[in-house]
Amino acid sequence: xxxxxxxxxxxxxxxxxxxxxxxxxxxxxxxxxxxxxxxxxxxxxxxxxxxxxxxxxxxxxxxxxxxxxxxxxxxxxxxxxxxxxxxxxxxxxxxxxxxxxxxxxxxxxxxxxxxxxxxxxxxxxxxxxxxxxxxxxxxxxxxxxxxxxxxxxxxxxxxxxxxxxxxxxxxxxxxxxxxxxxxxxxxxxxxxxxxxxxxxxxxxxxxxxxxxxxxxxxxxxxxxxxxxxxxxxxxxxxxxxxxxxxxxxxxxxxxxxxxxxxxxxxxxxxxxxxxxxxxxxxxxxxxxxxxxxxxxxxxxxxxxxxxxxxxxxxxxxxxxxxxxxxxxxxx
Amino acid sequence: xxxxxxxxxxxxxxxxxxxxxxxxxxxxxxxxxxxxxxxxxxxxxxxxxxxxxxxxxxxxxxxxxxxxxxxxxxxxxxxxxxxxxxxxxxxxxxxxxxxxxxxxxxxxxxxxxxxxxxxxxxxxxxxxxxxxxxxxxxxxxxxxxxxxxxxxxxxxxxxxxxxxxxxxxxxxxxxxxxxxxxxxxxxxxxxxxxxxxxxxxxxxxxxxxxxxxxxxxxxxxxxxxxxxxxxxxxxxxxxxxxxxxxxxxxxxxxxxxxxxxxxxxxxxxxxxxxxxxxxxxxxxxxxxxxxxxxxxxxxxxxxxxxxxxxxxxxxxxxxxxxxxxxxxxxx
Numbered sequence: 001x002x003x004x005x006x007x008x009x010x011x012x013x014x015x016x017x018x019x020x021x022x023x024x025x026x027x028x029x030x031x032x033x034x035x036x037x038x039x040x041x042x043x044x045x046x047x048x049x050x051x052x053x054x055x056x057x058x059x060x061x062x063x064x065x066x067x068x069x070x071x072x073x074x075x076x077x078x079x080x081x082x083x084x085x086x087x088x089x090x091x092x093x094x095x096x097x098x099x100x101x102x103x104x105x106x107x108x109x110x111x112x113x114x115x116x117x118x119x120x121x122x123x124x125x126x127x128x129x130x131x132x133x134x135x136x137x138x139x140x141x142x143x144x145x146x147x148x149x150x151x152x153x154x155x156x157x158x159x160x161x162x163x164x165x166x167x168x169x170x171x172x173x174x175x176x177x178x179x180x181x182x183x184x185x186x187x188x189x190x191x192x193x194x195x196x197x198x199x200x201x202x203x204x205x206x207x208x209x210x211x212x213x214x215x216x217x218x219x220x221x222x223x224x225x226x227x228x229x230x231x232x233x234x235x236x237x238x239x240x241x242x243x244x245x246x247x248x249x250x251x252x253x254x255x256x257x258x259x260x261x262x263x264x265x266x267x268x269x270x271x272x273x274x275x276x277x278x279x280x281x282x283x284x285x286x287x288x289x290x291x292x293x294x295x296x297x298x299x300x301x302x303x304x305x306x307x308x309x310x311x312x313x314x315x316x317x318x319x320x321x322x323x324x325x326x327x328x329x330x331x
Numbered sequence: 332x333x334x335x336x337x338x339x340x341x342x343x344x345x346x347x348x349x350x351x352x353x354x355x356x357x358x359x360x361x362x363x364x365x366x367x368x369x370x371x372x373x374x375x376x377x378x379x380x381x382x383x384x385x386x387x388x389x390x391x392x393x394x395x396x397x398x399x400x401x402x403x404x405x406x407x408x409x410x411x412x413x414x415x416x417x418x419x420x421x422x423x424x425x426x427x428x429x430x431x432x433x434x435x436x437x438x439x440x441x442x443x444x445x446x447x448x449x450x451x452x453x454x455x456x457x458x459x460x461x462x463x464x465x466x467x468x469x470x471x472x473x474x475x476x477x478x479x480x481x482x483x484x485x486x487x488x489x490x491x492x493x494x495x496x497x498x499x500x501x502x503x504x505x506x507x508x509x510x511x512x513x514x515x516x517x518x519x520x521x522x523x524x525x526x527x528x529x530x531x532x533x534x535x536x537x538x539x540x541x542x543x544x545x546x547x548x549x550x551x552x553x554x555x556x557x558x559x560x561x562x563x564x565x566x567x568x569x570x571x572x573x574x575x576x577x578x579x580x581x582x583x584x585x586x587x588x589x590x591x592x593x594x595x596x597x598x599x600x601x602x603x604x605x606x607x608x609x610x611x612x613x614x615x616x617x618x619x620x621x622x623x624x625x626x627x628x629x630x631x632x633x634x635x636x637x638x639x640x641x642x643x644x645x646x647x648x649x650x651x652x653x654x655x656x657x658x659x660x661x662x
Contacts, residue, residue, distance in 0.1 A: 054425075054430060055426065056389050059385065068385065091386075095385040098384045313649075318352075
């Protein structure tokens with residue numbers, strides 16, 4: 001196996017977040033499913049935007065957030081995702097490339113605009129997402145250069161892309177190439193409702209290609225269709241070589257064969273907005289793996305990154321997470 | 332005089348801010364004038380964007396920020412400013428209109444894109460602005476409906492618009508209509524370098540039309556060309572019926588005839604980003620005037636709004652400034 005050119009290749013929906021704070025009544029009045037990511041069409045996007053107050057725009061997209069995290073940690077990172085040839089697309093591209101991340105996916109010309117996700121943050125810091133996928137849905141296997149998955153230690157795939165056949169085909173292609181080259185392939189389960197939609201396909205994908213599975217408690221329980229994490233663990237264990245399970249402020253679990261590593265979560269002074277928590281955990285965890293750190297340190301790196309991002313509005317780091325993670329490495 | 336339809340009509344450059352944090356060395360390496368607003372062209376904008384890290388996009392524009400503040404305080408507000416028919420223009424329009432602010436200026440079609448201001452926030456919370464005016468420069472007198480300045484208690488004009496002849500003509504038109512209708516006209520001095528560029532015209536404008544002048548210490552000193560605020564006060568006093576002077580964390584001064592009201596500034600726990608401080612002071616101050624509050628209370632309302640906006644990234648309020656100002660009214 002040749003020397004890897006990248007630590008992590010990230011592939012996902014290229015989205016600009018439109019973040020605003022709302023009272024809980026806003027969610028109930030507009031029939032929004034709290035805590036979940038719901039796909040909406042262009043008309044509903046226009047309608048919701050008309051209902052919401054002033055917002056902040058910030059590049060997002062689940063696995064793109066992870067890419068930003070890996071880049072901010074100093075990892076060598078590449079990204080594949082589809083924006084349109086418009087202002088939001090330029091913003092997204094800038095924010096990824098300015099972190100030194102390789103991002104050469106061509107923009108969609110003359111089609112749907114760049115994706116946006118309206119993110120409603122409630123006083124309890126929970127985020128509820130309504131996503132118009134726009135140009136994202138036009139990601140195709142042709143957007144995956146043959147040499148990219150083969151030259152990255154890890155390919156990290158976004159489960160949300162299973163919502164569109166062409167995008168799914170693009171990720172499957174990347175997974176096949178990566179595994180054929182002897183590389184690791186990680187999957188984000190993205191969202192429990194996403195797992196509900198694609199459970200059987202996810203199980204097949206995981207069985208065929210995935211070496212590292214990353215999800216939260218609700219997502220992994222949905223994957224194996226049981227109600228308790230205790231019942232889920234023995235079912236999950238044989239599915240992938242390594243499984244990292246985040247559980248909000250309860251200890252993170254990492255399964256590897258029969259081994260279980262349980263890592264308590266450091267306290268966060270004030271949780272403002274949980275957007276990006278799982279994405280930043282994945283960034284720190286994968287960065288740790290690419291640096292051959294012990295599993296507990298990988299998980300702690302993820303926790304530190306997640307702790308930073310939930311302490312402010314927006315899904316990407318504001319503070320110097322590289323220094324924060326380095327300070328924790330004495331773990 | 333008929334009943335006013337609006338409390339404040341705000342007119343200014345319609346800008347989307349692109350905010351990022353940088354070390355001081357970034358400013359020196361790129362020859363940026365710390366603390367100032369500098370105009371840049373499209374090429375320089377592209378170059379600077381390529382040099383800067385990930386950013387947050389948020390609607391800005393000095394007097395547009397004040398409009399957002401007046402709207403958030405519950406004032407009846409209108410806005411006149413020029414965006415393009417593009418995504419950033421839609422974002423700007425949404426963020427203004429979603430506060431219930433009347434904003435009907437038609438977008439520029441097929442011309443320059445919506446203005447953006449790159450705002451570099453240094454660790455000392457100072458902001459340095461590099462602004463590409465784009466569509467803003469196409470604001471013309473035709474964009475000022477005859478009935479608007481006549482139907483607002485106050486028209487609030489942005490000094491920055493003197494940088495472009497047509498925009499200047501638009502504001503002069505509004506000032507003339509407002510005064511002819513017996514309304515108040517307020518001017519923001521915007522920036523000490525803006526005052527340097529337009530000192531003589533500003534003096535003529537103030538003499539002819541302005542009843543309320545708003546600026547910080549550096550701006551008013553530049554206006555009367557003296558080095559100390561003590562020397563400036565007697566020169567300023569006869570220029571306008573009322574003059575409000577902000578002085579960072581030192582007491583705000585309000586001059587009215589021979590009267591001087593000095594209002595100490597409440598402490599702010601942590602200053603994060605001073606972007607919008609002057610704009611939000613103006614919002615609270617004008618809102619107080621439209622509610623016939625005593626001058627000290629007007630100034631305090633302005634200080635409370637400014638205190639909120641400097642405690643987070645971005646030029647517009649995050650918290651409920653209406654409740655915050657109401658809590659201070661026992662002053």
